[in-house]
Amino acid sequence: MSTSPYNNFVKAGVLAIFAIQFEMSLTTPALGAIASAFPDVNPTLVQMIASLPYLITIFSAPFSAYIVRVKSLRFALNIGMITLFIGGILPGLFGDFYFILACRVLFGFGYGFMFNLGPSVVNSLFHGRERDNMLGYQSAVGSVAGIIYGMIGGFLAGLFWRYAFLGFIIMIPLMVLVMAAVPNPQQSEKKEETVSKDGVTGKTWLYAVLIALAYALIFSWISNTAMVVVLEKIGTSAQAGLVMSIFTIGCTIGGLTFGKLSDMLKRYHSPFCLILCGIGIFIAYFASSMIVFYISGFIFGIAFVSFACRLYVIGAESAPNNQSLGISYMVSASCVGQFVSPLMLAALTPILGFSGLRASWLISWPMLILVGIVMTLLVVMRNRTAEAV
CATH class of the missing domain: 1.20.1250.20 (MFS general substrate transporter like domains)
Incomplete structure (x- = not known):
């Protein structure tokens, strides 16, 4: 079993990354209210508010790894958090249905970054049993956060569907914690293997x-x-x-x-x-x-x-x-x-x-x-x- 030199403040910042990931649950309870607000829109398109970010993740997750390679993991994290926050909160301020979908593309871009970079941070900072423990804790944090976000999103959507998107304000203190606590991991020496130029x-x-x-x-x-x-x-x-x-x-x-x-x-x-x-x-x-x-x-x-x-x-x-x-x-x-x-x-x-x-x-x-x-x-x-x- 190996231990890392990082204290609980750093670990809290790492787990905050995973709490940010699951903020998608804020808007899922609002789909019914959105469908009612836009009765002329096909219900399948309304469902894309939930599914579109996953499709964008397929492409944005590997792109986040490219940004890590040419810049740094911290730089990529900042891009992910900012795009996820902007794409999440803007529909709560203004815009029609198709503006919501456009914002979900931006949100999915950031979601793909965070989905990939959270485990990347854990693998870079922690090793052995401690790494496995942190990966397990992140799933537990994500599950609990998903329940809490779903309850908050449902309550806000019951007041007005745009308020569910405004719930992304919750993300601000989490972003501050990540920026303050998570160090920029150093690239370690890796053993040589038969690899492509991208590793x-x-x-x-x-x-x-x-x-x-x-x-x-x-x-x-x-x-x-x-x-x-x-x-x-x-x-x-x-x-x-x-x-x-x-x-x-x-x-x-x-x-x-x-x-x-x-x-x-x-x-x-x-x-x-x-x-x-x-x-x-x-x-x-x-x-x-x-x-x-x-x-x-x-x-x-x-x-x-x-x-x-x-x-x-x-x-x-x-x-x-x-x-x-x-x-x-x-x-x-x-x-x-x-x-x-x-x-x-x-x-x-x-x-x-x-x-x-x-x-x-x-x-x-x-x-x-x-x-x-x-x-x-x-x-x-x-x-x-x-x-x-």
Whole structure:
């Protein structure tokens, strides 16, 4: 286990980066009010207020790594915070619906920067068990912040939809904390590998593809659960919301335990998380009561966040000469996976002869468990080979 020379003030500044990331939750509760304020706008376009930033993140996350390389991590952080703040708060001041979408592009640009640079800061400042602990804490902070922001955004949107965007004022003290507390990490000496001129290895590309596929399977639980609960009349919209709240509690616990779990399982951590995600979806697939959905959400939340933390470590270790870029590839890959998930699974279900609201889960849970088992066997074989040598 290794420790860093950084005090709690620095750690608070680092965790503030992740609190800033989740300010997107401020505006999600306002979508209904925005749709009512612009009745002539297609509802699908209104939904893009929530989805557009994720699409922009696919491109802005790798660009943030380029800025880190040619300037500095602190400089890139400042760009990310400023663009996220401006793109977030402007619709609360003026503008029509299409101005909101334009601002969401700017917001997504900053969001991609922050999504990538938060883990990059952790990997640059901390090492070993302390790094894993900080990555876990960031997920826990993000989960709690997301709940708080959602409540604040819902309250403000109930008064007037523009007020939800004005909620980004909360970001100002967090920005000040980040600027005051987070040092500019120094580039460390990295071992030589077969890398491209930007520092990316073949492993980076391979892991990015695998993570995109994993997220396409994993995301089926997040995108389908509420619809299954409500449309199959198992529960109400409020009860579906409670499932997501319990999922968030699971995410918080997954973040807080990531360091210990990663240290205990080591190379078995990723396959364990995939198997646990598969079990969570398996439980949901056969669920016929709300209590079973609550159990599914809790288990899935722990596994989902633990796997999400691991992908930052994978990205950093796959590109030792440019950790920020390696992490950005994993971030972009996860966003691609979430974006293509409904399209990919909708195309596969009729081919495989599946139908119904739960059809995508019938693909996801067996694949996740199977891949997790295969990965576990590969780790066992690798360990035995190493012992034989």
